[in-house]
């Protein structure tokens with residue numbers, strides 16, 4: 001089964017709601033509708049931008065979807081500062097990032113919490129974009145594949161096979177994030193293919209064929225084509241390059257197989 005590529009723009013902690021509207025308009029203007037047959041495009045803004053993006057997307061019937069960068073493992077209650085799955089679902093979010101290395105590092109999120117967040121997302125009809133990836137020391141020791149497989153299996157613990165088919169996996173080597181040092185297509189393919197292999201072993205070949213596995217880490221329009229040519233890479237989780245509307249639209253068009261708009 002051919003998987004439709006997904007390009008997800010993780011804005012991280014950038015852009016207020018007015019700037020967010022401007023960026024989504026730029027993307028929609030630069031990327032004609034025909035591209036959306038061949039690539040799914042989503043933006044992942046800060047929470048404070050989501051309502052404005054929802055209004056724009058709904059009002060102008062844009063084909064760009066949107067989501068969030070994190071969610072609470074809880075549905076409601078006394079969890080100051082948290083934002084829940086039901087709240088995001090009500091705002092029309094399609095995706096939510098879970099287990100990004102920046103959350104693991106700066107908010108001490110462990111595999112158990114990541115698992116709870118994956119479950120919370122699925123419970124409310126949000127597709128989790130589950131991030132896994134190794135730090136440089138792990139790669140230097142040659143343990144990157146085992147490390148990423150272990151993160152994947154821990155995050156999916158207790159899920160049924162049909163739930164796993166809703167998950168998007170993103171392989172993001174920590175050493176490639178925001179460094180300008182993109183993994184080679186072969187390095188990225190090695191891990192993405194191993195992750196799909198793990199999914200096949202645990203949940204069956206059919207499910208593993210359905211799951212989209214993205215690569216993330218310094219992806220730009222100049223590197224996307226070679227990455228998506230790899231058998232097991234179904235798109236990208238893009239940070240820095242997603243903040244530039246024209247560059248992001250170009251990247252999406254190339255992931256769709258071109259031509260450039």
Ligand SMILES: O=C[C@H](O)COP(=O)(O)O
Nearest residue numbers: 010177178217218239240
């Ligand atoms: O979520 C996105 C990644 O952390 C990649 O960020 P980057 O493209 O700025 O390296």
